[in-house]
Amino acid sequence: MDEDRLMRCFTAAFPGVDPTDIKEAKNFDAIPGSDSLRLVNLLAVLDEEYDVEIELPDSPDFKPYDGVKQYLLQHGLIP
Amino acid sequence: MKPGDTQESSVSDQVAVVFTEADVELFSEASGDRNPLHLDRAYAQRTPYGQPVVFGCLGALACFGQLRVPSGMCVRSMAADFLRPIFSDVHYEVKTETIDGVWEARLFDGSALALLARATIGADSGIPIRPIGDDSGVFQHAVANVPHAAEIRRGTSTSGAYRCNGAALAALARHWGVDDHQIATALCWSSYLVGMELPGEPALFFRLAFELQRPATPPSSCLRYRASTTYAGFGQIKIEVALESGDSPLVSGHCWSYVRPPVPVTEDADSSRVVSASMAGKVAVITGTSRGLGAAIARALEARGATVYGISRSQPEANSLRVEIGDAANREVLRLLKQRILNEQGRLDYLICNASPPLLPLTLEPNGAERVAEFVKSAIGLTLFPLCEFSDLLEIGEACVVIISSVAVETPVKEWPHYVAAKRAVEALGTVMALQHPQLRTVVVRPDKLITNLTNTPRGHVGAESPKLIARRIAERLENPPPAGKVEIQY
Numbered sequence: 255m256d257e258d259r260l261m262r263c264f265t266a267a268f269p270g271v272d273p274t275d276i277k278e279a280k281n282f283d284a285i286p287g288s289d290s291l292r293l294v295n296l297l298a299v300l301d302e303e304y305d306v307e308i309e310l311p312d313s314p315d316f317k318p319y320d321g322v323k324q325y326l327l328q329h330g331l332i333p
Numbered sequence: 334m335k336p337g338d339t340q341e342s343s344v345s346d347q348v349a350v351v352f353t354e355a356d357v358e359l360f361s362e363a364s365g366d367r368n369p370l371h372l373d374r375a376y377a378q379r380t381p382y383g384q385p386v387v388f389g390c391l392g393a394l395a396c397f398g399q400l401r402v403p404s405g406m407c408v409r410s411m412a413a414d415f416l417r418p419i420f421s422d423v424h425y426e427v428k429t430e431t432i433d434g435v436w437e438a439r440l441f442d443g444s445a446l447a448l449l450a451r452a453t454i455g456a457d458s459g460i461p462i463r464p465i466g467d468d469s470g471v472f473q474h475a476v477a478n479v480p481h482a483a484e485i486r487r488g489t490s491t492s493g494a495y496r497c498n499g500a501a502l503a504a505l506a507r508h509w510g511v512d513d514h515q516i517a518t519a520l521c522w523s524s525y526l527v528g529m530e531l532p533g534e535p536a537l538f539f540r541l542a543f544e545l546q547r548p549a550t551p552p553s554s555c556l557r558y559r560a561s562t563t564y565a566g567f568g569q570i571k572i573e574v575a576l577e578s579g580d581s582p583l584v585s586g587h588c589w590s591y592v593r594p595p596v597p598v599t600e601d602a603d604s605s606r607v608v609s610a611s612m613a614g615k616v617a618v619i620t621g622t623s624r625g626l627g628a629a630i631a632r633a634l635e636a637r638g639a640t641v642y643g644i645s646r647s648q649p650e651a652n653s654l655r656v657e658i659g660d661a662a663n664r665e666v667l668r669l670l671k672q673r674i675l676n677e678q679g680r681l682d683y684l685i686c687n688a689s690p691p692l693l694p695l696t697l698e699p700n701g702a703e704r705v706a707e708f709v710k711s712a713i714g715l716t717l718f719p720l721c722e723f724s725d726l727l728e729i730g731e732a733c734v735v736i737i738s739s740v741a742v743e744t745p746v747k748e749w750p751h752y753v754a755a756k757r758a759v760e761a762l763g764t765v766m767a768l769q770h771p772q773l774r775t776v777v778v779r780p781d782k783l784i785t786n787l788t789n790t791p792r793g794h795v796g797a798e799s800p801k802l803i804a805r806r807i808a809e810r811l812e813n814p815p816p817a818g819k820v821e822i823q824y
Contacts, residue, residue: 269414269540270439270449287416287446289748291539291591298567307566 256332260323263303267296277319282310285318296322304331350395350425350440352387357421359508360391363501364521365472368528368536375647379624380593382418383691389415389448389538390524392425396438396450397516398509399429407457408513412542413520417447418693424700443700452516459547462515462583470498471555472525478533485570485592490561491530495576496554497521515545519584522558522576527590531560531572535593539569543586552578560588568592611812613638616678618670620661620719621688623647626737626783629804630685637808642674644688644719661688662714667722674726681726683811685735686759688715694748705751712755713762720766733774733814735807736763740781740824764820771818776810778803778823 264276271286279285282293293310300308300322308325310316326332361367369376370386377385393413402408419425419440425447429438440448473493480489497518506517527538557577564571569591576584617634621627622643631641643656644666657673659666674681690711695701716736727734738756745753760777767775782797806823815821 269416270446294567294569295539298564298569298571301566302564302571 257323259303260319260326260332263299264296264319264322266299268292279318281314281316282318283314306331346399346429348399348427348429350427351423352391352395352419352421352425354385354421356391356508357385357387359501359505360388360394360521360524363470363498363505363517364388364390364525365470365474365495365498366390366521366524366528367475368477368534370534371528378646378691381691382420382693384420387419387421388524388528389413389419390520390541392419392440392448393450393541394505394509394511394517394520396427396429396440396448397452397513397520398511399427399438400436400452402454402513405457406454407461407547408452408516408545409455410451410453410542410544411516411519412451413540414449415447415539416449417442417445419447423704443696443698445694445696457547459549460551461513461547462518462552470501471496472529474529474533477529478531480532480535480592485532485562486565487562489531489565490559491526492559493557495522495525495556495558515547515583518556519543519545519576522556522584523574523588526558526560526574527572527588531562532570532590532592535595537591537593538588539591540589541586543574543584545584546582548578548581548583550579550581552581552583556583563587568594608633608636609812610638612682612808615639615682616674616680617641617683617685618644618674618681618719618723619685619687620644620715622656626780626800626803627685627687629800630687630807633801633804633808634683634811637812639683640678642670644670660715661686662711662718664718664722667718671722671726680729681723681732682730683733683735684719684723684727685737685807686716686719686763687735687737689737689755690715692749692752695751696748697750705754708751709755709758712752713758716759716762720762724766724770727773728770731772731774731814731817733776733811734763734766735811736760736775736777738777738779740779742779767818767820774814774817775820776807776815776823777820778807780824 261273265273268276268285268287276285282288297308300306304326308322357371361372366388370380371388372385374385423442426441427438428441434453436452438450439446471494502517502521506514511517523541527536558575560572560574562570563573569589572588574586574588575582612634617639619627619631619641622631623645631643634641644659644661645656646660657666657670690708695705736759738760741749741753742756742760763775763777767773780803783800783803810823
């Protein structure tokens with residue numbers, strides 16, 4: 255899959271954050287600078303990029319990058 | 334970058350920055366951005382920020398002022414992310430470095446990143462932009478556009494002529510050390526575009542990304558712009574933008590803005606019909622009645638026959654309210670109100686301490702200490718002074734004190750150490766008030782998040798409750814107040 259495209263969405267929503275920190279974050283709170291606005295940005299960027307409105311689970315165990323990637327794969331939005 | 338630095342990387346620099354009201358006014362004069370969130374104190378007081386916000390593009394200008402472009406080179410692309418609101422008279426630090434050929438500046442409030450600016454440079458070809466000498470700008474709008482909901486959609490567009498106020502732009506660029514006026518022009522123009530036109534008044538500009546082109550011929554005295562919304566969703570819009578001199582593009586790229594939704598006026602349903610006469614003859618004082626929960630409580634009590642007096646810093650939504658305009662911690666305001674109540678009513682049955690300062694995230698670190706202390710002092714005063722001033726009136730009869738606290742005292746919010754501390758303190762005041770005045774009945778209310786102006790941020794209303802529901806529960810409890818000498822917690 256085009257991981258660069260997905261990571262661009264995350265770095266657009268979390269500017270200034272190292273992609274490694276994004277990829278390894280265990281939940282959204284673990285991404286530096288994360289707040290509710292960053293989450294909204296991520297939803298909007300994903301919507302614009304993949305034409306999809308994702309429901310992000312409100313769970314401390316939801317790994318943001320892997321979780322979104324899995325969602326997109328399951329819905330056939332990325333090869 | 335500085336002379337001697339390579340384009341690939343450079344050592345980080347650090348500079349202290351403070352924005353003043355004069356800086357904000359100069360930016361407004363140069364750019365034509367007159368959005369009231371930045372300039373109108375009374376307007377800003379009714380927003381979650383509680384005070385005027387410094388233009389994000391002014392913050393970006395301060396960052397770009399640290400960029401030194403080598404001779405023969407110019408800025409080819411620029412971007413900025415406005416991550417947190419910036420305020421006057423706060424000490425910020427700008428840290429800069431160049432990594433892999435990308436220059437980056439970060440504006441910090443203590444450890445909190447407020448703004449991130451980036452630029453790439455390339456060979457300079459073409460004519461640099463110079464500010465026009467006269468001091469008149471060309472701005473299509475003198476008042477910020479207030480869009481209809483239908484306008485917040487893909488395809489909405491705008492266009493027109495634009496020119497910065499040349500004298501103000503030159504002063505601005507000089508003050509912040511911005512050598513390249515094309516950067517200053519781009520920031521001024523985009524601030525005007527987003528703050529005044531698209532979307533206009535409800536804008537919260539949060540990102541820009543531009544390519545800059547040098548014109549082949551001297552730029553015309555008046556530029557033209559076009560902008561079109563290419564995405565709208567999740568309370569934000571993305572706008573494709575272009576600024577041109579004749580046929581020459583100068584700036585092209587995108588701007589992103591949140592669109593603050595209007596806060597619904599507290600519904601008048603309860604006051605338009607009489608619920609009961611259970612509070613007929615009763616007299617109440619409520620602090621912070623201009624809108625939100627205070628206004629809702631006032632309506633709920635009036636609907637039950639109570640005579641309600643309010644204290645607020647601005648005119649309330651409901652014109653029927655008997656209001657003293659002023660700060661609820663101002664002793665003169667409180668004395669005037671008490672005298673008025675004595676003259677008109679001779680009694681006080683309910684004191685509802687609802688007023689609280691606007692709430693912004695703060696961190697327990699050196700840069701935040703004074704603001705934390707100021708908030709706590711202000712918040713405690715807004716409950717302490719009314720309690721003390723009305724204590725003798727409250728001793729007559731079976732009076733009831735209501736302290737509006739928050740569920741945050743049980744579930745602290747990480748970004749609100751000041752709010753948690755203040756609410757726990759005002760609850761303590763209510764508790765000791767009950768000990769010192771054992772004939773009083775005391776209710777401490779701990780609401781969760783409410784739909785008010787203070788929570789009117791892009792995500793602030795998610796999971797929020799209507800203040801009318803809380804107000805109704807408070808009114809129903811006051812109809813059957815708890816026993817004297819006890820402190821009851823209500824949610």
